[in-house]
Amino acid sequence: MDHDIEALRGRLREAEETLEAIRNGDVDAVVVGGPHGQQVYTLENADRPYRVLVEQMQEGAITLGADGLILYCNERFSAMVAVPRAELIGALIGRFFAGDDADRFQALLAAGPRPQAAAEFMLSVGAGRVLPVNISLSDLVVEAGAARVTCGVVTDLSMIRRRADELAAEIEQRRRAQGSLQLALDAAGMGSWDLDLRRNTAVRSLRHDQLFGHPTMVADWTLDTALAHFIEEDRALVAEAFAAGQRTGLLEFEARIQRADDGATRWLRVTGQTFYERGVPVRIAGVVADVTDRRAVEERLRHAQKIEAVGLLTGGVAHDFNNLLTVISGGLEMIDRQRDPARRARILSGMHQAVERGSGLSRQLLAFSRRQPLRPEPIDLRHRLRGMQELLDRSLRGDVFVRTELDNDLWPVLVDPSELELVILNLAVNARDAMPDGGTIVIAGSNVPALNDAGLRGDFVRLSVIDTGTGMPPDVVARVFEPFFTTKDIGKGSGLGLAQTHGFAQASGGAVRVDSAPGAGTTIALLLPRTTELPAAWAPHSPAPLADTAPGSAGQVLLVEDDEEVAALSIEMIEQLGFGVTRVAGANAALGALADERAIDLVFSDVMMPGTMNGLALAREIGRRRPDLPVLLTSGYAEAARRDAQGLTVLAKPFRLEALAAAFAKALGSAGGHRGPGAAPKTTTEQQEQHDDDEDDRQQAEAVEAGPARAAIPAGAIAVAAAAECQDDQDDEQNGQHRKAPTN
Structure with missing residues (x-):
């Protein structure tokens, strides 16, 4: 060891x-x-690798004595000053500086030992040229007492400065472009925004924040900040649009906001583009604009177009109504002359059919002229289009014919029925105008299973309107869905027909395809998604027979109807059902009849009445005064009235006896728990008072010998209620029409 x-x-x-x-x-x-x-x-x-490294540097390398004598330099420095290296060794470096930079450099060199010092200088490189450089100096540590040696690195700044100048020019150009763009956006009322998805912060223009109701710029703006401004009903739509924009690369939607300053509701249109880094979305940038006024104008124009469609229908409808009136008036005259029961039955059947056709025509006119959002429901296209056949024939010229080619097993679709009819009418009118010499319009329908085309996936129904007219060139086809674009003469078209068709298809979850060429006609194809819901027309109906009962045996009805003829017929029908009838002509009279403690089991009121109180207001007032008294309303504008009826049954005019019985059964059957629209829940005291009132009513009814007896509604009427809620639904199905009417 x-x-x-x-x-x-x-x-x-x-x-x-x-x-x-x-x-x-x-x-x-x-x-x-x-x-x-x-x-x-x-x-x-040992030092050879370091010498090679210094010689191959892109910067100049120098070693200087204390007085600025060049002890060493590499080839790069020699090239910078355009002097051979042999002439540089032993020369004073000060001779290569331009102007007073030699004195500045000497002062930097003479400052004494320090780790590092740097400054920018101009080197004279011959022929009157100068070169901007950065010189970084470091003292070389040697043994004590030795002469001071300084090493320097010389960096050529010409390329850096040239690039900096180019960047500055580019930045200035962009700044001016952005300024011009922002001026253009401001002039157009649009704001710009740029959302950083990683930091969840947004850079916006002042106009952007002003559109959201902020007079000055908001300090911090995130996606959540934007979402909070949209109304609650549209917030989910906006969030989904931004999520989809990150996937697809494009952002486009219209939604409603509540402005921060005045609380006003405004429509905004937001468009943008997504930017990616290595396939990951990092930012979305775009513009925002207030489109409230535009949407209002479009809505007015759409309504005007519906009125225009009504104008197209009036000639044919007037002809049809005259035919129907002929059937009814002639039938009334002939029925008294006939003793044969079979012939009387045929006459009555014809009169019933005439009434049904007239009801369908009036509902269709109301549907075309109404203002309301889309209300989709399952539709049997074969049934619906067959119901339009006669209307289309009446609306087009005599030399234009309509033929339907619909598959027998055509799937149902979920659309707004009246909007569908308006779209078909507009397309038919366009096809008519494209055939100045007449021709045939084909309305074809077929199933398209497992469609995968331009974002549409699933089962669809193709509904096509085909003409043999003049056709359209490609440049016109490319613009047909633009609002207000039309090739028709001034005053002959608004340019909204196909735009409305496109909007209807999109709102229904489908699309529109156009196939046209000059001289080859045009095919407009609606692709509508299949629905698994069954149309009402497919539901079974088996109305039960009515039972004949004595007037007054079923109870007492207060009839509120201002029209004498309608009131007279209604009384006959109500008494046929076994009810006694008290008739008044207005809402105030009805309230007076109820105030005199008259025994009433049901109020049957028209919606449209003279005076300040209509049927809906009357129902609300009865609900406040007599919360257990059932109210049944009736209207020729039943669809619109139902939207404001707060759960009350609304019977459509004209109605049959079966429909009236069904409506009575429904109203009386739910009366036990019915408190009327707007009625507050009963307190214990109210319940006791109501019990006492009911007992008083019972005793008074027993004491008055001639008073109408209270009894249950006849079994026959209840059986009808189980078969159908209201006959107007059956009328819809039989006529292939759908009622959508303005609220009266």
């Missing part, structure tokens, strides 16, 4: 002596033994 330690100490002394000899310059080389033999290291081959 001692021998090994002594050997190690000897080798350590040898290494220390070798190092001392190297420091003193007494050794020219060191021989090192190893597993691969002996290797010789000299000072020359």
Whole structure:
């Protein structure tokens, strides 16, 4: 062990002596033994890699004495000043500076030892040219007492400055472009925005924040900030639109906001584009505009177009109504002259059919002219289009014929029925105008299973309107869905027909396809998604026969009807059902009749009445005064009235006896828990008072010998209620029409 330690100490002394000899310059080389033999290291081959590195630098390298004498320089510095390296060694560096930069450099060099100093200078490179450079100096540490040596790195700034100038020019150009763009956006009332998805922060223009109701810029704006401004009903739509925009790369939607300053509800249109880095969305940038006024104008124009459609129908409808009136008036005259029951039945059947057709025509006119959002429902297209056949024939010229080619197994679709009819009418009118010499319009329908086309996936129904007219060139086809674009003469078209068709198809979850060429006719194809819901027309109906009962045996009805003829017929029908009738002509009279403690089991009121209180207001007032008294309403605008009826049954005019019985059964059947519209829940005191009132009524009814008896509604009427809620639904199905009417 001692021998090994002594050997190690000897080798350590040898290494220390070798190092001392190297420091003193007494050794020219060191021989090192190893597993691969002996290797010789000299000072020359030890620093060769560093010399190569310095020579190949893109910067100039210099070694200077204290007075600025160039002791060493690489080839790059020689190229910078355009002087051979042999002439540079031993020269003063100050001669290569332009202007007073020589004095500045000398001051920097004479500042004394320090780790690093740097400054920018201009070198004179001959022929009157100068070169901007950055010189970084570091003192070289040598043994004490030796002359000071400074190393420098010279960097050419010309390329950097040129690029900086180019970037500055580009930035200025962009700034001016952005300024011009923002001026254009401001002039157009649009705001710009740029949402950073990683940081969830947005850069916006002032106009952007003003559109949301902020007079000045909001400090912090995130996606959640934007979502909070949209009304609750549209918030989910907006969030989904931004999520879809990250997937598809494009953002486009219209939704409603509540402005921060005045609380006004406004429509905004937001469009944008998504930017990606390595396939990951990092930002979305776009513009926003207030489109409230535009939507209002479009709505007015759409309504005007519906009125225009009504105008197209009036001639045919007037002809049809005259035919129907002929059937009814002639039938009334002939029925008294006939004794044969079979012939009387045929006459009555014809009169019933005439009434049904007239009801369908009036509902269709109301549907075309109404204002209300889309109300989709399952539709049997074959049934619906067959119901339009006669109407289309009446609306088009005599030399234009309509033929339907519909598959027998055509799937149902979920659409707004009246909007569908308006779209078909508009397309038929366009087809008519494209055939100035007449022709045939084909309305074709077929199933398209497993469609996968331009974002549409699933089962669809293709509904096509085909003409053999003049056709359209490609440039016109490309613009047919633009609002207000039309090729018709001024005053002959609003340019909204196909735009409305496109909007209807999109709102219904489908699309529109156009196939047209000059001289080859046009095919407009609606692709509507299949629905698994069954249309009402497919539901079974089996109305039960009515039972004949004596008037008054079923109870007492207060009839509120201002029209004498309608009131007279209604009384006959109500008495046929076994009810006694008290008739008044207005809402105030009805309230007066109820106030005199008259025994009433049901109020049957028209919606449209003279005076300040209509049927709906009367029902609300009765609900407040007599919460257990059932109210049944009737209207020629039943669809619109139902929207405001707050759960009350609304019977459509004209109605049959079966429909009246069904409506009575429904109203009386739910009377036990019915408190009327707007009525508050009963308190315990109210319940006791109501019980006392009911007992008083019972005793009064028993004491009044001639008073109408209270009894249950006849079994026959209840059976009808189980078969159908209201006959107007059956009328809809038989006529292929759908009632959508303005609220009266």
